[in-house]
């Protein structure tokens with residue numbers, strides 16, 4: 001029997017650059033990524049995304065735009081991670097280092113993909129060209145992608161996040 005964990009991932013964008021955070025602990029430790037985590041009981045996915053962004057970076061998002069939806073499966077693990085990805089340029093505050101994340105701005109043409117999850121370089125181009133996508137990745141361990149697909153979508157309106 002498989003089960004699903006609902007997670008969020010938020011990227012703060014400004015023209016030509018993106019805010020990443022170095023994950024200091026927990027799942028994905030040592031990798032640059034957006035800000036996010038598990039959606040808690042009683043909150044919507046959108047609320048969870050905003051909460052995690054604030055907790056991990058000190059930034060408050062007024063609004064979030066859908067970027068994509070990825071299901072991650074790991075060999076020999078019944079738990080599927082359903083990750084809802086958002087971006088925003090409509091936010092308040094400056095990034096601060098937190099217990100979980102060390103934020104840093106990166107130019108869009110110098111993203112540190114070799115220190116990120118191995119799937120990121122495959123779907124970041126969709127995000128940077130404002131294409132909405134759905135994807136699936138099957139991992140062996142934390143470093144090897146066994147199989148995957150990525151599909152551009154018109155929208156993700158069938159999956160309610162608000």
Ligand SMILES: Nc1[nH]c(=O)nc2c1ncn2[C@H]1C[C@H](O)[C@@H](COP(=O)(O)OP(=O)(O)OP(=O)(O)O)O1
Nearest residue numbers: 007008009026027028035036037038083117119120
């Ligand atoms: N293959 C992958 N590629 C990627 O880009 N992001 C991934 C990923 N697998 C997981 N993530 C993201 C989703 C989510 O934002 C984050 C993991 O969040 P978690 O909540 O599991 O982190 P923690 O273990 O720190 O738990 P919290 O106590 O909720 O903060 O990593």
